[in-house]
Amino acid sequence: MLFIVSAPSGAGKTTLCSMAVDFFPDLRHSVSYTTRPSRPGETNGVEYWFVDDETFDAMIERGEFLEHAEVFGKRYGTAKKDLDRLRSAGMDALLEIDVQGGETVKSLLKGGVYVFILPPSLKACEDRLKGRGKDTTKDIRKRLSIAVEEMKKASEYDYIIINDDLNAAFEKLKSIVVSERARRARMMDKVKGILEGR
Ligand code: ADP
Numbered sequence: 001m002l003f004i005v006s007a008p009s010g011a012g013k014t015t016l017c018s019m020a021v022d023f024f025p026d027l028r029h030s031v032s033y034t035t036r037p038s039r040p041g042e043t044n045g046v047e048y049w050f051v052d053d054e055t056f057d058a059m060i061e062r063g064e065f066l067e068h069a070e071v072f073g074k075r076y077g078t079a080k081k082d083l084d085r086l087r088s089a090g091m092d093a094l095l096e097i098d099v100q101g102g103e104t105v106k107s108l109l110k111g112g113v114y115v116f117i118l119p120p121s122l123k124a125c126e127d128r129l130k131g132r133g134k135d136t137t138k139d140i141r142k143r144l145s146i147a148v149e150e151m152k153k154a155s156e157y158d159y160i161i162i163n164d165d166l167n168a169a170f171e172k173l174k175s176i177v178v179s180e181r182a183r184r185a186r187m188m189d190k191v192k193g194i195l196e197g198r
């Protein structure tokens, strides 16, 4: 299964998604490629694969991305091989991507589950970005100016979570994963197995 999670910067998407992959052993992040510099504390291959523009261009040319987009002046992309690797390992994939990426994935793949995380207010978003302490004042301004446009796309998602109280928001995200996994269409193989005594 593919869970696609989008949010304006500072809404708490990374925090919630990290809690989800820690909680569900069979749910893994797809590690995106980006041309943005790493923030203090980020490790290559963990939060992102940090690459230069030439490498990113070469990957586009070789058709290695499922989707890629420019966000805040830097490029980000989901590599097909990363998703293939997760699928082969029997893992559900969690894609933390922006609304442009979400739209592309929806047009290419069927069956994804789309979750949008909202902050309780724009002010909360700003305070959280400042509190995170990893973005420059200029970067924070740029991220907030785009936040409103991104939030307008929330209506295209299957679920919306308002991340006010973190634990309450996490409970909602967990419920979405559990419920989606139990959908009839996804359980029919298991039903067949039970009927056939497997
Ligand atoms: P995003 O990935 O959406 O940009 P982060 O997950 O990095 O956002 O969260 C931004 C900051 O807000 C972090 O410092 C995080 O610890 C904090 N944060 C996340 N969720 C909440 C919440 N519900 N209440 C208060 N602070 C939060």
Ligand code: 5GP
Residues within 6 Å of the ligand: 006, 007, 008, 009, 032, 033, 036, 067, 068, 069, 071, 076, 077, 078, 096, 097, 098, 099, 100, 101, 102
């Ligand atoms: P950040 O720089 O804060 O880590 O991420 C900035 C934005 O880029 C976030 O909205 C994040 O979801 C988005 N993003 C991260 N990886 C990808 C990706 O692979 N594809 C797309 N389209 N967006 C991504």
